[in-house]
Amino acid sequence: MNEHQHKEHSLLAADFNRNEPRVNWHDETLWWVRQKRDRMAWTLPEWEALREAASCIKHNVLGNLHDYLVEFERNAQQNGAVVHWAANAEEHNRIVLQLLREQGVKRMVKSKSMLTEECHLNPFLAENGIEVIDTDLGERIVQLAKEPPSHIVLPCIHKKKEEIGELFHEHLGTPAGNADPQFLTAAARQHLRKEFIQSRVAITGVNFAVAETGEMVVCTNEGNADMGAHLADVHIACMGIEKIIPKRHHLGVFLRLLARSATGQPITTYSSHFRKPKAGQQLHIVLVDNGRSRQLDRDDFRNSLKCIRCGACMNTCPVYRRSGGHSYHNAIAGPIGAILAPNLDMKEYADLPFASTLCGSCSNVCPVKIDIHQQLYKWRQVIVQEGHSKPAKAASMHAMNMVLSRPGLYKAAGGAGRWVMRAMPAVVNNKLNPWYKQREMPEAPKQSFADWYKKNRSK
Amino acid sequence: MKVGLFIPCYIDQFYPNVGIATLSLLEKLGCEVVYPQGQTCCGQPMANSGFEHLTHGCNELFVKNFQDYDYIVAPSGSCVLHIKDHLHVDGKEDAATHIRQRIYELSEFLTDVLKVNNLRAKFPHKVGIHQSCHGQRGLHLSQMTELVAAPFSKPEQLLHMVEGLELVELKRKDECCGFGGTFCVFEEAVSVKMGKDRIDDHVNNGAEYITGNDVSCLMHLEGILRRQNSNVKVLHIAEILNHE
Numbered sequence: 001m002n003e004h005q006h007k008e009h010s011l012l013a014a015d016f017n018r019n020e021p022r023v024n025w026h027d028e029t030l031w032w033v034r035q036k037r038d039r040m041a042w043t044l045p046e047w048e049a050l051r052e053a054a055s056c057i058k059h060n061v062l063g064n065l066h067d068y069l070v071e072f073e074r075n076a077q078q079n080g081a082v083v084h085w086a087a088n089a090e091e092h093n094r095i096v097l098q099l100l101r102e103q104g105v106k107r108m109v110k111s112k113s114m115l116t117e118e119c120h121l122n123p124f125l126a127e128n129g130i131e132v133i134d135t136d137l138g139e140r141i142v143q144l145a146k147e148p149p150s151h152i153v154l155p156c157i158h159k160k161k162e163e164i165g166e167l168f169h170e171h172l173g174t175p176a177g178n179a180d181p182q183f184l185t186a187a188a189r190q191h192l193r194k195e196f197i198q199s200r201v202a203i204t205g206v207n208f209a210v211a212e213t214g215e216m217v218v219c220t221n222e223g224n225a226d227m228g229a230h231l232a233d234v235h236i237a238c239m240g241i242e243k244i245i246p247k248r249h250h251l252g253v254f255l256r257l258l259a260r261s262a263t264g265q266p267i268t269t270y271s272s273h274f275r276k277p278k279a280g281q282q283l284h285i286v287l288v289d290n291g292r293s294r295q296l297d298r299d300d301f302r303n304s305l306k307c308i309r310c311g312a313c314m315n316t317c318p319v320y321r322r323s324g325g326h327s328y329h330n331a332i333a334g335p336i337g338a339i340l341a342p343n344l345d346m347k348e349y350a351d352l353p354f355a356s357t358l359c360g361s362c363s364n365v366c367p368v369k370i371d372i373h374q375q376l377y378k379w380r381q382v383i384v385q386e387g388h389s390k391p392a393k394a395a396s397m398h399a400m401n402m403v404l405s406r407p408g409l410y411k412a413a414g415g416a417g418r419w420v421m422r423a424m425p426a427v428v429n430n431k432l433n434p435w436y437k438q439r440e441m442p443e444a445p446k447q448s449f450a451d452w453y454k455k456n457r458s459k
Numbered sequence: 460m461k462v463g464l465f466i467p468c469y470i471d472q473f474y475p476n477v478g479i480a481t482l483s484l485l486e487k488l489g490c491e492v493v494y495p496q497g498q499t500c501c502g503q504p505m506a507n508s509g510f511e512h513l514t515h516g517c518n519e520l521f522v523k524n525f526q527d528y529d530y531i532v533a534p535s536g537s538c539v540l541h542i543k544d545h546l547h548v549d550g551k552e553d554a555a556t557h558i559r560q561r562i563y564e565l566s567e568f569l570t571d572v573l574k575v576n577n578l579r580a581k582f583p584h585k586v587g588i589h590q591s592c593h594g595q596r597g598l599h600l601s602q603m604t605e606l607v608a609a610p611f612s613k614p615e616q617l618l619h620m621v622e623g624l625e626l627v628e629l630k631r632k633d634e635c636c637g638f639g640g641t642f643c644v645f646e647e648a649v650s651v652k653m654g655k656d657r658i659d660d661h662v663n664n665g666a667e668y669i670t671g672n673d674v675s676c677l678m679h680l681e682g683i684l685r686r687q688n689s690n691v692k693v694l695h696i697a698e699i700l701n702h703e
């Protein structure tokens with residue numbers, strides 16, 4: 001990756017905050033989803049036990065991943081699927097391209113898959129002369145806007161309906177100024193239907209892959225995965241290797257958690273099971289590692305692979321809600337993105353684990369109980385140890401340590417600091433002090449608590 | 460019962476009244492309280508910035524200062540949580556473990572150890588509680604809205620004992636204020652926005668005072684309130700519980 005291809009999270013977030021009403025709207029919209037999730041969770045008295053069960057099942061999966069993958073491959077092959085293994089994003093993209101070339105297609109449909117976002121499949125195929133039509137409505141909207149998704153479940157949550165109306169006017173020829181969601185959805189449906197009918201290849205993501213049966217489950221609200229896969233001659237399902245669950249009956253745990261956590265629905269409108277290709281159709285499954293085995297090997301971070309991509313940690317994150325998904329400059333934004341990304345490229349994403357107050361709300365909503373905020377803390381330690389912190393920050397930390405580990409120095413520095421604040425406030429209250437930009441400094445008292453104690457209590 | 464009083468660095472320097480209120484409150488409740496001189500900081504500002512490896516000095520100092528007390532009490536959930544999670548010293552692990560197990564944030568010390576059920580305190584005002592995250596989600600001072608679990612709140616339990624005090628209901632009971640240690644300067648824009656939103660919630664629900672268990676969060680909120688020339692004030696919970 002190029003050095004500093006992107007601005008850091010703090011700067012991108014500051015840009016986002018230039019428009020405060022928009023920040024309020026973004027925050028309220030996602031908070032509303034969080035509240036829906038709360039209401040849904042409270043309808044199940046066994047909610048916390050369900051989370052625990054899901055976490056334990058995934059724990060077992062991660063401990064036996066090799067065996068489950070081999071079992072899944074065997075069963076999938078018996079079902080008539082072709083299984084491909086990709087060590088990284090490049091291999092994944094090449095496998096998909098190869099399959100498309102064999103079919104001789106120049107255009108095809110894809111239903112939502114965060115994995116293909118992670119692998120940057122769309123731009124890769126575009127470079128090779130193949131156009132991908134994203135069929136999830138939200139994804140299609142960001143695709144038309146030439147933007148990446150800003151949220152893993154709600155890809156265009158950063159867009160207002162008026163902006164979507166304009167996009168549709170420009171690209172799909174809807175009347176200017178019409179921003180009625182129902183009308184726009186109908187227009188998108190017309191437009192996508194054409195694509196579905198013409199497309200000979202369909203790519204889908206995978207939510208759960210069952211080792212026991214070799215089947216895959218894809219959860220959507222729009223049925224677009226089914227439309228694509230059923231109408232095409234070739235169905236390519238792309239999945240990270242951590243999507244495995246051991247048995248079909250475990251779906252009873254995960255399907256109940258997923259939609260409730262994601263959008264506050266009891267279940268997604270469609271939970272589509274793909275097991276065998278129908279007569280004359282090909283089914284290809286691409287199993288992708290792309291850093292997952294490396295993460296599995298990091299004791300402190302392996303639990304991040306339990307993630308079922310529900311997005312609840314983003315909806316609850318007070319920082320995400322006020323900085324927007326694009327400020328994370330990564331396919332997966334928010335708290336989970338911040339613990340997955342440094343595994344892919346520590347230098348490029350060194351800023352993300354610091355884009356958090358460590359409030360811990362993410363860990364509490366996570367349906368598979370990933371200790372997200374603790375991993376953020378641990379990534380900070382790793383990133384500093386590996387030398388990816390800014391020299392100025394390191395210097396200030398060393399200075400702070402110097403003072404705080406020496407009581408005499410601390411007393412002198414504190415007294416001097418308070419004196420400076422009282423005598424020459426301008427030294428502290430200036431543009432260079434980020435605290436002072438929108439906040440007053442605390443008033444410096446004449447004496448510290450230690451001084452007071454000496455005068456009033458010491459014998 | 461010998462209580463070692465831990466007054467974190469920024470309270471010592473900027474909010475001595477919080478230290479004084481904590482001390483008087485504990486004394487009023489019959490504790491023998493000592494403030495070991497020469498204490499500084501728990502090391503959290505460095506650790507949360509990724510420099511935990513620099514905190515040996517702070518840790519050694521902490522163990523030296525506090526190993527001889529039955530309990531260690533501090534008016535800060537965040538610092539207490541840091542000590543509980545991270546205090547280790549080579550060769551003095553027994554002393555460090557003793558401290559990790561015996562350190563309490565002030566309000567949990569009052570409800571769980573002293574089992575206080577009435578207070579001589581009066582504060583006839585409308586008050587909003589800011590639930591600081593480390594106290595709440597880390598030390599479980601109150602139930603978290605994310606969980607499907609029975610509600611409780613130790614700070615609320617104590618504030619209910621204060622004569623005349625009226626607690627205001629908030630729209631978002633336990634949203635973070637955006638202080639977050641060095642986050643407040645490195646992520647200035649989001650930090651301030653989070654603080655402003657918290658303040659609006661309190662103000663819109665009629666709070667005259669915002670109280671809480673962490674001076675760090677309150678300092679951040681106070682900085683914004685003062686910039687807004689607001690009449691709303693912040694007070695640490697010790698200052699209210701000690702107010703007669």
Ligand code: SF4
Nearest residue numbers: 307308310311313366
């Ligand atoms: S980390 Fe947990 S809450 Fe966040 S997307 Fe993954 S499963 Fe959902």
